[in-house]
Amino acid sequence: MTTQFLVEQIRKKESFLCIGLDTDLDKVPEHLLEEEDPIFAFNKAIIDATHHLCVAYKPNMAFYEAYGIKGWKALEKTITYLNSHYPEQFTIADAKRGDIGNTSTRYAKAFFEDLGFDSVTIAPYMGKDSVEPFLAFKEKHTILLALTSNLGAFDFQTKMVDGKELYKQVLETSQTYENSENLMYVVGATKAEFLKEIRNIIPDSFLLVPGVGAQGGSLKEVCKYGMTKDIGLLVNSSRGIIYASNGVDFAQAAAVKAKELQLQMRMELNKE
Numbered sequence: 001m002t003t004q005f006l007v008e009q010i011r012k013k014e015s016f017l018c019i020g021l022d023t024d025l026d027k028v029p030e031h032l033l034e035e036e037d038p039i040f041a042f043n044k045a046i047i048d049a050t051h052h053l054c055v056a057y058k059p060n061m062a063f064y065e066a067y068g069i070k071g072w073k074a075l076e077k078t079i080t081y082l083n084s085h086y087p088e089q090f091t092i093a094d095a096k097r098g099d100i101g102n103t104s105t106r107y108a109k110a111f112f113e114d115l116g117f118d119s120v121t122i123a124p125y126m127g128k129d130s131v132e133p134f135l136a137f138k139e140k141h142t143i144l145l146a147l148t149s150n151l152g153a154f155d156f157q158t159k160m161v162d163g164k165e166l167y168k169q170v171l172e173t174s175q176t177y178e179n180s181e182n183l184m185y186v187v188g189a190t191k192a193e194f195l196k197e198i199r200n201i202i203p204d205s206f207l208l209v210p211g212v213g214a215q216g217g218s219l220k221e222v223c224k225y226g227m228t229k230d231i232g233l234l235v236n237s238s239r240g241i242i243y244a245s246n247g248v249d250f251a252q253a254a255a256v257k258a259k260e261l262q263l264q265m266r267m268e269l270n271k272e
Protein backbone atom coordinates (compact mmCIF):
# COMPACT_ATOMS: atom_id res chain seq x y z
CA MET A 1 0.00 0.00 0.00
CA THR A 2 1.30 3.48 -0.82
CA THR A 3 1.46 6.20 1.84
CA GLN A 4 -0.75 8.35 -0.38
CA PHE A 5 -3.51 5.69 -0.30
CA LEU A 6 -3.19 5.47 3.49
CA VAL A 7 -3.59 9.26 3.80
CA GLU A 8 -6.68 9.14 1.54
CA GLN A 9 -8.21 6.44 3.78
CA ILE A 10 -7.53 8.53 6.89
CA ARG A 11 -9.24 11.56 5.36
CA LYS A 12 -12.18 9.50 4.10
CA LYS A 13 -12.81 7.73 7.41
CA GLU A 14 -11.76 10.69 9.58
CA SER A 15 -9.72 8.21 11.55
CA PHE A 16 -6.05 7.35 12.03
CA LEU A 17 -6.89 4.53 14.40
CA CYS A 18 -4.95 1.29 14.35
CA ILE A 19 -6.53 -1.60 16.25
CA GLY A 20 -4.10 -3.98 17.90
CA LEU A 21 -5.04 -7.65 17.57
CA ASP A 22 -3.24 -8.86 20.70
CA THR A 23 -5.45 -11.90 20.98
CA ASP A 24 -5.01 -13.75 24.26
CA LEU A 25 -7.04 -16.92 24.86
CA ASP A 26 -7.11 -16.13 28.60
CA LYS A 27 -9.06 -12.96 27.79
CA VAL A 28 -11.40 -13.86 24.93
CA PRO A 29 -15.07 -14.59 25.74
CA GLU A 30 -15.58 -18.13 26.99
CA HIS A 31 -18.14 -19.10 24.35
CA LEU A 32 -15.49 -18.66 21.63
CA LEU A 33 -13.28 -21.35 23.14
CA GLU A 34 -15.67 -23.95 21.67
CA GLU A 35 -14.86 -22.75 18.12
CA GLU A 36 -12.40 -24.73 15.99
CA ASP A 37 -10.10 -21.68 15.80
CA PRO A 38 -11.02 -19.32 18.66
CA ILE A 39 -8.23 -16.83 17.87
CA PHE A 40 -9.42 -16.36 14.29
CA ALA A 41 -13.10 -16.33 15.35
CA PHE A 42 -12.31 -13.52 17.82
CA ASN A 43 -10.24 -11.52 15.29
CA LYS A 44 -12.85 -11.92 12.52
CA ALA A 45 -15.65 -10.66 14.79
CA ILE A 46 -13.56 -7.68 15.96
CA ILE A 47 -12.55 -6.79 12.39
CA ASP A 48 -16.11 -7.08 11.03
CA ALA A 49 -17.42 -4.83 13.82
CA THR A 50 -14.69 -2.15 13.67
CA HIS A 51 -13.29 -1.91 10.10
CA HIS A 52 -15.28 1.26 9.27
CA LEU A 53 -13.77 3.07 12.28
CA CYS A 54 -10.06 2.40 11.70
CA VAL A 55 -7.48 2.40 8.92
CA ALA A 56 -5.08 -0.23 10.23
CA TYR A 57 -4.82 -3.49 12.16
CA LYS A 58 -1.74 -4.59 14.06
CA PRO A 59 -1.48 -8.20 15.17
CA ASN A 60 1.39 -8.55 17.61
CA MET A 61 3.36 -11.71 16.76
CA ALA A 62 3.91 -12.68 20.42
CA PHE A 63 0.22 -13.46 20.84
CA TYR A 64 0.30 -15.89 17.89
CA GLU A 65 3.74 -17.43 18.42
CA ALA A 66 2.69 -18.23 22.00
CA TYR A 67 0.24 -20.83 20.63
CA GLY A 68 2.72 -22.54 18.27
CA ILE A 69 1.44 -23.86 14.96
CA LYS A 70 -2.20 -23.11 15.92
CA GLY A 71 -1.29 -19.48 16.58
CA TRP A 72 0.60 -19.13 13.29
CA LYS A 73 -2.35 -20.62 11.38
CA ALA A 74 -4.73 -18.16 13.08
CA LEU A 75 -2.39 -15.32 12.11
CA GLU A 76 -2.30 -16.50 8.50
CA LYS A 77 -6.11 -16.73 8.41
CA THR A 78 -6.40 -13.25 9.94
CA ILE A 79 -4.11 -11.53 7.42
CA THR A 80 -5.70 -13.44 4.52
CA TYR A 81 -9.16 -12.38 5.76
CA LEU A 82 -8.05 -8.73 6.02
CA ASN A 83 -6.42 -8.72 2.58
CA SER A 84 -9.40 -10.36 0.87
CA HIS A 85 -12.32 -8.65 2.66
CA TYR A 86 -10.80 -5.30 3.69
CA PRO A 87 -7.88 -4.62 1.30
CA GLU A 88 -8.10 -0.90 2.14
CA GLN A 89 -6.80 -1.64 5.65
CA PHE A 90 -3.10 -1.02 6.32
CA THR A 91 -1.68 -4.10 8.02
CA ILE A 92 1.19 -4.11 10.49
CA ALA A 93 3.05 -7.22 11.66
CA ASP A 94 4.28 -6.11 15.08
CA ALA A 95 7.27 -8.45 15.08
CA LYS A 96 10.20 -6.23 16.18
CA ARG A 97 12.64 -8.20 14.00
CA GLY A 98 16.10 -7.33 12.61
CA ASP A 99 19.21 -9.50 12.18
CA ILE A 100 22.25 -9.78 9.92
CA GLY A 101 21.32 -8.95 6.33
CA ASN A 102 21.03 -12.54 5.13
CA THR A 103 18.57 -13.33 7.92
CA SER A 104 16.64 -10.04 7.68
CA THR A 105 15.97 -10.87 4.02
CA ARG A 106 14.20 -14.07 5.12
CA TYR A 107 12.15 -12.17 7.73
CA ALA A 108 11.16 -9.62 5.08
CA LYS A 109 10.05 -12.39 2.72
CA ALA A 110 8.04 -14.06 5.49
CA PHE A 111 6.08 -10.94 6.43
CA PHE A 112 5.81 -9.14 3.08
CA GLU A 113 5.64 -11.98 0.53
CA ASP A 114 4.36 -15.08 2.31
CA LEU A 115 1.95 -13.44 4.77
CA GLY A 116 1.30 -10.31 2.71
CA PHE A 117 1.55 -7.63 5.42
CA ASP A 118 1.95 -3.98 4.36
CA SER A 119 4.50 -3.30 7.09
CA VAL A 120 6.58 -4.81 9.85
CA THR A 121 8.11 -3.36 13.02
CA ILE A 122 11.91 -3.60 13.23
CA ALA A 123 14.42 -3.05 16.04
CA PRO A 124 17.17 -0.73 14.72
CA TYR A 125 19.93 -1.96 17.05
CA MET A 126 21.81 -4.08 14.47
CA GLY A 127 22.07 -1.15 12.06
CA LYS A 128 21.93 -0.46 8.34
CA ASP A 129 22.48 -3.97 6.91
CA SER A 130 19.78 -5.36 9.22
CA VAL A 131 17.18 -2.78 8.09
CA GLU A 132 17.86 -2.32 4.37
CA PRO A 133 16.61 -5.80 3.33
CA PHE A 134 13.13 -4.74 4.55
CA LEU A 135 13.36 -1.35 2.83
CA ALA A 136 14.07 -3.00 -0.52
CA PHE A 137 10.39 -4.07 -0.82
CA LYS A 138 8.36 -1.63 -2.95
CA GLU A 139 5.12 -0.29 -1.41
CA LYS A 140 5.95 -2.04 1.87
CA HIS A 141 6.84 -0.14 5.04
CA THR A 142 9.50 -0.71 7.65
CA ILE A 143 8.50 0.68 11.04
CA LEU A 144 11.63 1.30 13.08
CA LEU A 145 11.47 1.46 16.88
CA ALA A 146 12.58 4.99 17.79
CA LEU A 147 11.25 5.93 21.24
CA THR A 148 9.11 3.19 22.70
CA SER A 149 6.18 3.59 25.10
CA ASN A 150 7.58 1.55 28.00
CA LEU A 151 9.64 2.73 30.99
CA GLY A 152 12.65 0.74 29.76
CA ALA A 153 12.88 3.21 26.86
CA PHE A 154 14.95 5.36 29.23
CA ASP A 155 17.56 2.59 29.73
CA PHE A 156 19.17 3.14 26.31
CA GLN A 157 17.01 5.14 23.88
CA THR A 158 17.38 8.51 25.62
CA LYS A 159 21.06 8.04 26.58
CA MET A 160 23.55 10.47 25.03
CA VAL A 161 25.77 8.98 22.31
CA ASP A 162 28.27 11.35 20.65
CA GLY A 163 26.41 14.31 22.15
CA LYS A 164 22.95 13.21 21.01
CA GLU A 165 20.23 10.94 22.38
CA LEU A 166 20.36 7.46 20.89
CA TYR A 167 16.78 7.63 19.55
CA LYS A 168 17.72 10.81 17.64
CA GLN A 169 20.74 9.00 16.18
CA VAL A 170 18.34 6.23 15.05
CA LEU A 171 16.07 8.78 13.34
CA GLU A 172 18.92 10.68 11.65
CA THR A 173 21.05 7.73 10.59
CA SER A 174 18.14 5.65 9.28
CA GLN A 175 17.19 8.55 6.97
CA THR A 176 20.48 7.92 5.10
CA TYR A 177 19.60 4.26 4.38
CA GLU A 178 18.74 3.16 0.85
CA ASN A 179 14.97 3.39 0.18
CA SER A 180 14.50 5.37 3.40
CA GLU A 181 11.24 6.70 1.93
CA ASN A 182 9.79 3.33 3.04
CA LEU A 183 10.50 4.08 6.71
CA MET A 184 8.00 4.81 9.44
CA TYR A 185 8.83 5.02 13.16
CA VAL A 186 7.40 3.84 16.47
CA VAL A 187 7.04 6.59 19.08
CA GLY A 188 5.05 5.79 22.23
CA ALA A 189 2.03 7.94 23.10
CA THR A 190 3.47 8.07 26.62
CA LYS A 191 6.40 10.06 25.15
CA ALA A 192 4.30 12.77 23.47
CA GLU A 193 6.46 15.55 24.94
CA PHE A 194 9.36 14.33 22.78
CA LEU A 195 7.38 14.65 19.55
CA LYS A 196 8.25 18.29 18.89
CA GLU A 197 11.96 17.48 18.70
CA ILE A 198 11.25 14.28 16.77
CA ARG A 199 9.33 16.29 14.15
CA ASN A 200 12.37 18.59 13.76
CA ILE A 201 14.33 15.55 12.57
CA ILE A 202 11.63 13.70 10.60
CA PRO A 203 9.02 16.34 9.69
CA ASP A 204 6.99 14.17 7.33
CA SER A 205 7.48 10.50 8.27
CA PHE A 206 4.52 8.45 9.45
CA LEU A 207 4.62 7.44 13.11
CA LEU A 208 3.02 4.38 14.64
CA VAL A 209 2.01 5.53 18.10
CA PRO A 210 1.09 2.80 20.62
CA GLY A 211 0.28 3.58 24.22
CA VAL A 212 -3.12 5.29 24.32
CA GLY A 213 -5.76 3.42 26.32
CA ALA A 214 -4.27 0.80 28.63
CA GLN A 215 -0.86 2.55 28.89
CA GLY A 216 -2.38 5.97 29.59
CA GLY A 217 -0.95 8.07 26.71
CA SER A 218 -2.88 11.16 25.59
CA LEU A 219 -4.26 11.31 22.04
CA LYS A 220 -4.59 15.08 22.32
CA GLU A 221 -0.92 15.56 23.20
CA VAL A 222 0.19 13.18 20.44
CA CYS A 223 -1.80 15.18 17.88
CA LYS A 224 -0.64 18.54 19.22
CA TYR A 225 3.05 17.73 18.72
CA GLY A 226 3.04 14.90 16.18
CA MET A 227 0.46 15.67 13.50
CA THR A 228 1.70 16.81 10.08
CA LYS A 229 -0.06 18.32 7.05
CA ASP A 230 -0.62 14.73 5.83
CA ILE A 231 -1.57 13.59 9.35
CA GLY A 232 1.54 11.41 9.74
CA LEU A 233 0.08 9.39 12.62
CA LEU A 234 -1.33 5.93 13.16
CA VAL A 235 -2.44 5.71 16.78
CA ASN A 236 -2.79 2.18 18.13
CA SER A 237 -4.98 0.82 20.89
CA SER A 238 -5.13 -2.91 21.58
CA ARG A 239 -6.48 -4.00 25.01
CA GLY A 240 -8.54 -0.82 25.43
CA ILE A 241 -10.62 -1.81 22.40
CA ILE A 242 -10.58 -5.58 21.94
CA TYR A 243 -11.25 -6.46 25.59
CA ALA A 244 -13.97 -3.88 26.21
CA SER A 245 -16.26 -6.81 27.13
CA ASN A 246 -15.74 -10.53 27.56
CA GLY A 247 -19.40 -11.36 27.03
CA VAL A 248 -21.28 -12.29 23.86
CA ASP A 249 -21.38 -8.56 23.02
CA PHE A 250 -17.54 -8.31 22.84
CA ALA A 251 -17.39 -7.18 19.20
CA GLN A 252 -20.07 -4.49 19.64
CA ALA A 253 -18.35 -3.30 22.83
CA ALA A 254 -15.05 -3.07 20.89
CA ALA A 255 -16.82 -1.00 18.22
CA VAL A 256 -18.10 1.40 20.90
CA LYS A 257 -14.54 1.94 22.21
CA ALA A 258 -13.17 2.31 18.67
CA LYS A 259 -15.92 4.85 17.89
CA GLU A 260 -14.95 6.91 20.97
CA LEU A 261 -11.38 7.18 19.67
CA GLN A 262 -12.52 7.82 16.09
CA LEU A 263 -14.68 10.74 17.24
CA GLN A 264 -11.73 12.27 19.09
CA MET A 265 -9.61 11.77 15.96
CA ARG A 266 -12.25 13.44 13.80
CA MET A 267 -12.09 16.46 16.12
CA GLU A 268 -8.30 16.59 15.88
CA LEU A 269 -8.41 16.30 12.08
CA ASN A 270 -10.89 19.13 11.83
CA LYS A 271 -8.51 21.39 13.80
CA GLU A 272 -6.06 21.17 10.85
Ligand SMILES: O=c1ccn([C@@H]2O[C@H](COP(=O)(O)O)[C@@H](O)[C@H]2O)c(=O)[nH]1
Binding pocket: 020, 022, 060, 094, 147, 148, 149, 150, 186, 187, 188, 210, 211, 212, 213, 214, 215, 236, 237, 238, 239, 240
Ligand atom coordinates in the same frame (compact mmCIF):
# COMPACT_ATOMS: atom_id res chain seq x y z
O1 LIG B 1 6.71 1.14 22.07
C1 LIG B 1 5.89 0.24 21.89
C2 LIG B 1 5.94 -0.62 20.80
C3 LIG B 1 4.96 -1.55 20.64
N1 LIG B 1 3.95 -1.65 21.52
C4 LIG B 1 2.89 -2.66 21.24
O2 LIG B 1 1.65 -1.97 20.98
C5 LIG B 1 0.57 -2.64 21.59
C6 LIG B 1 -0.02 -1.78 22.69
O3 LIG B 1 -1.07 -2.47 23.34
P1 LIG B 1 -2.09 -1.77 24.40
O4 LIG B 1 -2.92 -2.91 24.86
O5 LIG B 1 -2.88 -0.73 23.66
O6 LIG B 1 -1.26 -1.19 25.48
C7 LIG B 1 1.15 -3.98 22.10
O7 LIG B 1 1.07 -4.92 21.06
C8 LIG B 1 2.60 -3.63 22.37
O8 LIG B 1 3.44 -4.76 22.31
C9 LIG B 1 3.87 -0.82 22.59
O9 LIG B 1 2.95 -0.87 23.42
N2 LIG B 1 4.86 0.12 22.74
